[in-house]
Amino acid sequence: MKSTWKLTITCGLFGTLLLAGPDPALTPATFKQLYQACQTDGSASWRSVPWEISLLDAQKKAATVRKPLFIWAMDGHPLGCT
Amino acid sequence: MSTFADPAILQVIKSRTVPVAIDQAYQRRQQDAEGVFYRKIAGKSPRNNFQGTTQGLFIAAPDGTFLGYTNSRVPKHVLKIINQSLEKYQPAQVAVLARGKSDLQYNPVPPEGGLVLRVQAKVLGGYEKTDNPHRQMEIDAISRDNLWLSRAEHEALVTGLFPPAVAERIARFHLIDNTRGEPPMWAKEQIRALDIKLHGGTVTGRAHVETDDHLRGYQPEFLGYIEAGNGVVTRFDLVAKGLFWGEGTYTRNAPKGKFPLAISFSLADGTDIADRVPPQASRGWINGYMKP
Known part of the structure; x- marks a missing residue:
């Protein structure tokens, strides 16, 4: 459970850092990142x-x-x- | 905390009620059994003028007896209204309403053999920092809508063609900032440029939509991937991303100036109940939506 949390937090932080920088242009390299930024949280209450x-x-x-x-x-x- | 993040509210509506979510702009107009039932309930509430919005939270008995209403989002107040309503409720045997003939204008169904795509939008930046939790919810919001494609459009995609009608439907009805509420759509003449190509499974392109007064607009680029097998589309992952500016009557408090907006499109697999919701822009004129 601990490692899952660590992974989640790391991924979340990484994603936040990626999006916190200059607004990324839409390229094959940034496609997945921008696509993921638009996905809703399936665990919302x-x-x-x-x-x-x-x-x-x-x-x-x-x-x-x-x-x-x-x-x-x-x-x-x-x-x-x- | 939002209304439906409150554990006490979640517990009571899940255990003691049958919860239903609707776009009341349909039911207050529908000329069928569902519309009559909704108006019976809402007509006893403070929101009883069906020429305007009747949005809010209603509690009603299965026979349509009105029990309570609030348009508040404050959890403490919502919970109070729910509990007061439940105290009034007396369980009784009630007949199941006959559906009868549905008002076709307000009961659209996804085209047979077509596709349903999930459309989700996110403002990527431009907001000022806030300590207001409700404002923060707007800032963090990811919107959800559905895009419907006809059987012929689905078949065109399978053969490697991106139908112009789909490009136009996307431009007019889905290149919108619906992250803070119900946005204005684009008129046909507000499409200044539109070029979406499908080549070798890769979608590329650009669009420019803008009002005549230049107060609202969006200039995205497109990139995506479409795959097909056995005569059906098996992958449709598309992103539109560019600078948006302006706001609508019901989408106030947009970031100032131009701000980055990303919109994703993906196949709906039916696992989310929202996959069954008609496209926002199809409300009351499904034929106009499908043939923009």
Whole structure:
């Protein structure tokens, strides 16, 4: 576990240092770095919620399990983070 | 701390509710069972004017009885509203709503035989340092949208061609800074230059989009890799990167001047529920989105 953390921190620090320097041009050498900079953190806590994206599907589930609906309604889809 | 990073909120919505995430701009307009159900709930809340946004957090019984609402993002307040709503709730046998005929304008489905690509954007610099945690969330944000391709466009990519319609769809609807909210898209005439080529599996190119008043624009270059096998695209990794400037009504507080923005495109494999969300720009006019 310790070494995994060390690796994660090292990679994170390395990535941060790479992006902290002058704005890199888009080249085959920087492609992976720029691509990775745009990837979301799959472990974000809101992702642990079993969101439905259809209100009718959610109503069916809620009626079945007899629980209320919690509706996160935004301008732009919330799961799109817009 | 953001609303959904709060352990108490996560625990209560996961264990005691059925959580659903929606773009209410659909449901407040939909002329079908889903729209009627949403308006039944929201109509009892303070957000009951369906000519404008009704965004927020709602708690409702499965029969549509309104229990609570807040548009706050402050965890303490959100938790209070949830708990007050749960106290009002009386479990009862409720009929499952019939779906009936869906309003096709607001129920688009990905083109059969086409592709769904994840589109994610990140501002790489230009913000001033802040001690404000909410501002820091905006600064760190990575946006998410989907790009849809038709079957014919998918087939063209397999044969090594980058369809002009895909290039134009990318330029108009996906070369945007949606990291702080819902951004304006680009009009056709705001595409000043667009050249995306696919050669030997490598995508290269450049684009220039800009408003007439020059207050908002983006000039990215493209680099990417597309692979295909057995008649389907197996890899689509593309990055657009360049300088963006300006902001929209709902994307205020952009960095000053020109700032670096990177946008990645990759195949959606269906493992993320967000892969099923329609493209933001297709809202209410899927045909216009697919044929820009």
